[in-house]
Amino acid sequence: MTTTRPTPSNPLGVSTDTIKRRITSIDIMRGLVMLIMLVDHVRERIYYHQQVADPMDLDAVNPDLFFTRLLAHWCAPVFVFLTGLSAWLYAHPANKQPRSxxxxxxxxxxxxxxLEVTLVNFSWFGSYNILYLQVMWAIGISMIVLAAAIKLPFKLVGLIGALIVFGHNALVPISFSPGEAGYALWTMLHERGMLIADGPLPIRVSYPVLPWIGLMMLGYFAGPLYGATMTPAQRKRQLIVIGVSCLSLLLVLRGFNIYGEILPWAMADTLVGSMMAFLNFTKYGPSLDFMLLTIGSSMFLLVLFEDRDNKTTEVLKTFGSAPMFFYLLHLYALLVLYAILMAIFGGNQGDLFGVDYVWQVWLVAVILSWLLYYPTKAFARFKHSSQQAWVKYF
Structure with a gap:
């Protein structure tokens, strides 16, 4: 590794190559969750006749479907956390002066x-019958809130984020009925439901934003882990400490049904059944236990990916370096694929087309990931070579 002369923004003289590898590990992590997301969205297209509740109904899902859905739980929290972290990196570019x-x-x-109310919503149904405010809505609102929050003292941003993430489960007993004062605001912040039930375009909030706002603020607060003053050894130790702390707290809170999840768990007749009960968390909005599991375990993956440079990580990095492009591309690829399948086979699961086994979902996802890799790679190259401002948004 080459050395770099110490500067005010890089007092330890860490090389720019090291800094680039740190950012590469973030792209690899982001790419991994994008591919996991692809599996989940394939499931929602061709295995939707086996619907999954939130939390999951353990009497209605087999282990293969449960763990496939559970794996997808990593996507949104990791992406939101990394978005906050990337915002800090944007504000503190390597070997340059900080910027807002x-x-x-x-x-x-x-x-x-x-994008949420236009291209994304249309991609799910090919029409506008109801407007769903989903993950893009949650990330967008969280970014807007973070844009204001980062004007606060840095430690206060972390404190507010922690209070939201660790405290929002205490708000679960609060509820409002449709038409009651406070219902619309609470639906957007904490309890998903119909924001507008009647009219030409009903609106449903699928991703209440309060927990995601807190998680993005914590991601921003974690940004210095990838700053120029942090050596690789220091960063790895801190990531491991964070991961161990999150998972240890999860074991205590969940193990004794203390706090952090609305659905208690109990031992089942089998080991697999007990694991399913223990890991059966709420996603809409994400419970504290949900975030402790996903963010805690992702810390170990960030440690693992930092030192990896092979064909697999290169593929993951490609998907992670153009996430918005891949997100839109895969949604419309699935829309077209499903239309073709319906035209050829019709509804073989009631009014829906669907496959019979979960492994077929994985197979289709693998094939699609291979097909979509090449246009994503081409756009990633264009993105990194282009000076056009709009490209940054993808």
């Missing part, structure tokens, strides 16, 4: 909201 990220966060947040 507020403008970029605000504009990108608005851009994501626009």
């Amino acid at each position: 990220a507020s403008g970029f966060l605000f504009k990108r947040g608005l851009f994501l909201l626009l």
Whole structure:
């Protein structure tokens, strides 16, 4: 590794190559969750006749479906956390003076909201019968809030984020009925439901934003782990400490049904059944236990990916370096694929087309990932070579 002369923004003289490898590990992690997301969205296209509740109904799902759905739980929290972390990196570029990220966060947040209500919603149904406010909505709102929050003292951003993430489960008993004062705000913040039930375009909030706002703020607070003053050894130790702390707290809170999840667990007749009960968390919105599991375990993956440079990580990095492009591309690929399958086979699961086994979902996802890799790679190259401002949003 080459050395670099110490500077005010890099007092330890860490090489720019080391800094680039840190960012590469983030792209690899982001790419992994994008591929996991692809599996889940294939499931929602061709295995939707086996619907999955939230939390999951253990009497209605087999282990293969349970663990496939459970794996997808990593996607949104890891992506939101890394978005906050990347916002800190944007504000503190390597070997350059710090800059404000507020403008970029605000504009990108608005851009994501626009995508949610246009291209993303249309990609799911090929029509506009109901407007779903889903993950792009949650990330967009969280970015807009973070754009304002980062003007606060840095430690206060972390404190507010921690209070939201660790405290929002205490708000579960609070509920509002449709038409009651506070219902609309609470639906957007904490309890998913119909925001507008009647009219030409009903609106449903699938991703209440409060927990995601807190998680993105914590991601921003974690940004210095990837700063120029942090050596690889120091960063790995801190990531491991965070991971161990999250999972240890999860074992205590969940093991004794103390706090952090609305659905208690109990031992089942089999080991697999007991594991399913223990790991059966709420995603909409994400419970504390849900976030402890996903963020805690992702810390170990970030440690693993930092030192990896092979064909597999190169593929993951490609998907992770153009996430928005891949997100939109895979949604429309699935829309077209499903239309073709319906035209050829019709509804073989009631009104829906569906496969019979979960392994077939994985097979289709693997084939699609291979097909979509090449256009994603081409766009990633264009993105990194282009000076056009709009490209940054993808």
